[in-house]
Amino acid sequence: MSERSEDSPSGVDSITEKITEKLHHHDSSSSSSSDSDNEKSSPSAVKSSPSAVKSSIYRLFGRQKPVHKVLGGGTPANIFLWRNKKISAGVLGGATILWVLFELIEYHLLTLICHCLIFTLGILFLWSNASTLINKSPPRIPEVRIPQDIVRDTAINLGYDINQGLAALREIASGRDLRKFLAVIAGLWVLSIVGSWCNFLTLFYIVFVLLHTVPVLYEKYEDQVDSFAEKAMAEFKKQWAVFDAKVLSKIPRGPLKAKKVV
Template identity: 65%
Template sequence: MAEHDESKPESFVEKIAEKIHHHDSSSSDSDDDKPAPSSLKSKIYRLFGRDKPVHKVLGGGKPADILLWRDKKTSATILGSVTAVWALFEVFEYHLLTLICHLLILTITVLFLWSKASSFINKAPPKIPDVRIPEGPILEFASALRYEINRGLQSLREIASGKDLKKFLAVIAGLWVFSILGSCCNFLTLFYTSFVLLHTLPVLYEKYEDQVDAFAEKAMIEIKKQYAVFDEKVLSKIPRGPLKDKKIA
């Protein structure tokens, strides 16, 4: 009787354990059937093949905050200052040399009159700061500019070597578009337009990136189709030079 009574709780515990194990296995199977979030994320098309947030793509830090309007006061100040400079030279047709001379005349006159007036009212003359251009930032800027120019020249050299036809056609099309823009407006207007686009397009893209990426994916598919047709009808028919005879070992 004692052995029969002890077998009942053991069988009851075993039944509970089997139910729990069955529930865990079924839930794990259902979880395995669901696609992983990483796999879903990898299937999403991103513009220019990026896999990082827009803030990281722009370099992060303060410059990215300004371009994405995270620091609205600084971004508005920079954009307003550049707009004022552009309006001064383009709308009011001011000249750079004239502006520099007028600013120097105004500054020197104000400091001179202030110094003379302070001697009459028995006050200390104004302390004119000793302004000097530091050597470090100038050398850093020159080094960075030199690096970027060398990298651009290296890229042009690789494109001109004929290794990548798609990149060659893209660069030619881009230079052709820039040549048209250069004939329509001067350099300052082109620089200002690029500056405004740089301060507006990233923040708009970050806000509507899903819609833009979906549209860009469709556009890239269509471009690849058109390029395939162009390659079949034009590029494949371009005569090529005779191949060199292979050396017989």
């Protein structure tokens, strides 16, 4: 009896020691996990996200969207960026054929349309009569229609772009940004000189070819072009500051007349 009474305190002590060890182990594990969480959540341990890195990179014209989104993100953007090489090559080849016909061969639009219709109708008429002579069913001429959705979407997009251009011209003419005004004037002057060198069709074809070449090349060499543009923009700002200090700041401006209060 006495031995049991002596052994019982030691058994209780061993149980309490095990409980305290478990509690201590749980506290240490929880503290280590909290430390690791704090380390993960600390600003020094967190790496900069790719979006933050991309936002710090200089982009041409202050662009923040990809080139595909800047061009509209639809079928025209896919054609200009050669997402489908067959379609893009077909569109560019068709534009080249039209330019050769109208500019080099000096075809007229009405003459070309009439000749195409004469050729198409003649082929279909002869094919239908030849099939009846050899006891075959005449060919089924497909019904060609332009979908209304395409026409409506094209008109909406064209109207939106025209309104955006008119709004931009109104903003430039308001006189709030002298730098933008001078840039637009210089661009229009260069465009007028280029227009005097060639007619509208050739100019339109040149712009069409540039739309099929410049965006895809820029998308391929985006980082190199943006790096060069950043250096060029810094040099332009430096020269503009000198021009502003020596020329624009010395232009006399009359005092603003105060409005009469009725």
